Amino acid sequence: MEEGAILSLPQKRYYRQRAHSNPIADHCFEYPSCPEEFDWTTLYPDIKSNAVEFADIGCGYGGFLVTLGKMFPDKYALGMEIRVKVSDYVMDRIKALRTLNPGSYGNIACIRTNAMKYLPNYFKKAQLSKMFFLYPDPHFKKAKHKWRIINNALLSEYAYVLRKGGLVYTITDVEDLHKWMVSHLEGHPLFERLTEEETKLDPITPKLYQSSEEGAKVVRNKGDHFVAIFRRV
Known part of the structure; x- marks a missing residue:
């Protein structure tokens, strides 16, 4: 940065990318062979x-x-994004936030990866307490349903990296996708759905609606939201 320049947050218009990415296609990723090999200090000093x-x-x-x-300054959170320009934006955003707010935002980071393929390369068994699937790609065509981030095979991987009592949060504005995710999670023996009362009492629930850019867009357009939270049993 030139001397005298004012640091500001990155602008999304310089990081625009198509909304969809084929998670089955081969992408160029670097990833650890096992969680023990990954140096987390490169993301969280x-x-x-x-x-x-x-x-x-x-x-x-x-x-x-x-x-x-x-919300959770004493917890470490990782964002996983497959689109290169979008993940670049998040990395630059976090870097700027850390510089603008010394001592803050050191507990969040982002990597570009394909979570459908490499999740166990990063997380140990029972490491996670929360997983979030907010407005995932609905992949409307039936032939592409296998690309959906919630399916029977992947749920077993999610159960592996989640500790007992850990939570899976889902929200979408597509009712068909909501029913798909709920039916697969309810059909898996290692997940049970939170009651409506439990869902309302979770302090994260209100944040699901507008904290993400996609959620804020749905709110602006007065669209529907479909929320379901499941517990690892």
Whole structure:
């Protein structure tokens, strides 16, 4: 940065990318062969012996990830995003937030990766306490339903990295996708749905609606929201 320049947050218009990405296609990713090989201090300089507990899968432009950082300053959260320009934006955003707010936002980070393929390469068994799937790609065509981030095979991986009592948060504005996610989670023996009362009492629930850029867009357009939270049993 030139001397005298004023640091500001990155602008999304310089990081625009198509909304959809084929998660089955081959992408160029670097990833550890196992969680023990990954150096978390490259993402969180002060993490020491702590571990990441929250995973925002398909974190988009990072709005909800930033909210998590503020809500849980003593917890470490990781955003995982497959789109290169979008993940670049989130990384630059976090870097700017850390510079503008010394001592804050050191507990959030983003990596570009394919969570459908490499989740166990980053997280140990029972490491996570919360996973978030906020406004995932609905992949409307039936032939592409196998690309949906919630399916039977992937749920077993999510159950592996989640500790007992850990929570899976889902929200979408597409009713068909909501029913799909609920039916698959309810059909899996290691997940049970929170009651309506439990869902309302969770302090994160109100943040699901507008913290993400996609959620804020749905609110502006007066669209519907469909929320479901499941517990790892």
